[in-house]
Amino acid sequence: MHILRMRDAAYERNGEQIVAPTSLDLAPGERMTRVCANGHEAEALAMMAAALARATSGSVTIGEYDPRVQPVHCKRIAAFVPHDPLPLSQMDADRYIAYRAALWDLDPLRARAHAQLLLERLHGLHEAFAYPVVGALVPSPQLLVLDRPQATFTPAILEAASGCAVLIVQAQDRA
Amino acid sequence: MSPGALMAIVSARLRAERRSLAFACASAAVVGFVQPHGIAAITDPLTADLATRSVWLAGPMFFCSTIGIALALAQGPGRHTYLDTTERSAPLFGRELARAKALAPVLAATLSALVYWAAQYVSGFAAPPTFFILALACVIASTLVALNATTRSGARRLAPIALAAATIAIAYVLAVYADAYSTKSGDAVGVATELIFCALAGFIALRQYGESLARYEDFIGQS
Numbered sequence: 001m002h003i004l005r006m007r008d009a010a011y012e013r014n015g016e017q018i019v020a021p022t023s024l025d026l027a028p029g030e031r032m033t034r035v036c037a038n039g040h041e042a043e044a045l046a047m048m049a050a051a052l053a054r055a056t057s058g059s060v061t062i063g064e065y066d067p068r069v070q071p072v073h074c075k076r077i078a079a080f081v082p083h084d085p086l087p088l089s090q091m092d093a094d095r096y097i098a099y100r101a102a103l104w105d106l107d108p109l110r111a112r113a114h115a116q117l118l119l120e121r122l123h124g125l126h127e128a129f130a131y132p133v134v135g136a137l138v139p140s141p142q143l144l145v146l147d148r149p150q151a152t153f154t155p156a157i158l159e160a161a162s163g164c165a166v167l168i169v170q171a172q173d174r175a
Numbered sequence: 176m177s178p179g180a181l182m183a184i185v186s187a188r189l190r191a192e193r194r195s196l197a198f199a200c201a202s203a204a205v206v207g208f209v210q211p212h213g214i215a216a217i218t219d220p221l222t223a224d225l226a227t228r229s230v231w232l233a234g235p236m237f238f239c240s241t242i243g244i245a246l247a248l249a250q251g252p253g254r255h256t257y258l259d260t261t262e263r264s265a266p267l268f269g270r271e272l273a274r275a276k277a278l279a280p281v282l283a284a285t286l287s288a289l290v291y292w293a294a295q296y297v298s299g300f301a302a303p304p305t306f307f308i309l310a311l312a313c314v315i316a317s318t319l320v321a322l323n324a325t326t327r328s329g330a331r332r333l334a335p336i337a338l339a340a341a342t343i344a345i346a347y348v349l350a351v352y353a354d355a356y357s358t359k360s361g362d363a364v365g366v367a368t369e370l371i372f373c374a375l376a377g378f379i380a381l382r383q384y385g386e387s388l389a390r391y392e393d394f395i396g397q398s
Contacts, residue, residue: 052263075266082260090191091257102183103265135261 003028003077003143003165004049008058011044018044021058026165028142031158033168039148042171043083046147049167050080062143079141081157083148085128086135093131097138104139111138121160125153133157143167176271181278184262188279191255192246196283199242203287207294210234228351231302235291235310236350240343243284243318244336250280251325252391269389276388277322277381284318285311305366306350312373313346319380326387335380342376 004026011019019041026032036042047053048060051067051074060067062074086096094112101111115134122130129150136144143165149157158166189196252259262272288311295301302310320342323335346369353365 050264052260072266072268075264080260080264082257084256086257090255091187099183099187100261100265102177102179103261103267105177105180132257136264 001028002026002061003030003063004167005061006049006055006058007060009048009055009060010057011048011053012056019048019055023058024167026143026167028165029163031166031168033170035170035172037172039083039171042148042169046080046145046167046169049143049169050078050145051075052080076139077141078143078145079136079139081132081136081144081146081149085126086131088128088131093127096131096135100135100138106139114138114140118160122156125156129153133160137161137164145169176267176275180265180267180271181275184272184275185278185282187258188250188255188276189283191258192249192279192283195246195249196286199246199283199287200290203239203242203291204294206234206238207291208298210238210295225351228306230300231306232310232347232350234295235288235302235307236313236343236347239284239288239291239310239314240317240339242287243280243314244321244339246280246283246287247318247321247339248324248336250276250322270382270385273381273385273388277319277384280318280322281315284314288314309346309350309366309369312370312377313343313350316346316373316377316380317342319377319384322384323380323387326384326391338380342373346373 002025006022006024008021010021036045048055051062051071054068063077065073067074097115098108101108115138118134118137144161146168148171292307317339321339324332349369350365353368
């Protein structure tokens with residue numbers, strides 16, 4: 001069984017191909033890094049893997065589900081960590097965890113305790129980068145998709161996400 | 176969708192747009208105070224009735240609906256990327272997310288309309304509650320129609336904005352003129368037709384917003 005399976009999954013927008021046909025299999029607990037040509041391709045591939053974007057051709061399955069048909073089931077399995085840090089000036093960390101707990105229908109006190117535990121494991125990461133990871137891991141996903149994480153933070157993130165399959169999508173350039 | 180998730184999205188959106196909301200309420204208060212009060216002496220009852228309605232309704236309908244459209248457009252992608260990404264990655268259906276995202280600008284626009292009415296009341300020329308409800312229905316409907324612009328890009332954004340402007344104009348015409356030629360039924364015809372029109376326009380716009388939000392993927396490349 002695979003937690004993420006892509007078969008010739010491609011993404012195009014306005015006639016422009018952003019992600020070339022991609023195939024990959026990710027087993028539960030497995031870690032994988034994919035390197036894309038540029039930032040747009042990396043972002044689109046990460047979003048396809050986390051059911052935030054639908055492949056325009058080919059197939060993607062997350063767990064047993066097709067994101068085009070059952071996106072909500074897929075989003076309960078996969079968690080997405082964006083490339084951008086959390087703007088702490090606009091939303092403080094505690095409020096961010098409470099906000100995510102409400103969206104995932106989690107018990108707020110348990111979510112806060114779990115977040116505190118994860119934050120201790122992510123010791124060394126700047127809060128603006130740590131909280132999106134913590135927020136993604138609080139609902140205990142089976143698959144964590146990291147969109148262009150900073151290389152220095154990746155080992156700590158992988159340690160915090162123990163037991164969870166991780167797909168890291170990197171870009172060759174910084175576009 | 177749990178009530179907690181709905182509240183979380185609405186409160187996060189309102190907090191993120193608190194400066195816009197404060198500006199909208201402040202400008203509504205100022206315009207509510209300075210808008211024309213009273214009408215010229217008119218002996219013809221039909222003309223006087225039309226003039227009174229237009230003075231009551233033109234300000235709140237056109238001004239507060241414009242505020243609603245602006246607040247709806249502020250919900251577009253790119254302004255608060257962290258909220259957009261988190262909401263999209265949450266296990267919610269497009270229609271659920273659309274309802275929650277729509278509620279924030281609708282509440283903000285409603286608040287600014289209430290402030291406008293309070294300013295009119297303080298300055299001694301508030302519209303009767305029935306007419307305020309007509310204005311509020313128009314504000315809510317045009318805000319919901321304008322939300323569809325946030326799921327489009329380029330020149331295609333203009334179509335929902337034009338439809339929102341048309342919604343305001345039609346609601347105003349119905350509220351001011353529909354009763355003027357049916358005096359036997361009092362205000363019932365104007366009130367009913369305007370409310371039904373706004374309810375239909377708002378419902379269709381919200382459905383369309385949910386559908387387009389579920390398909391919307393133009394956020395890629397914004398980070």
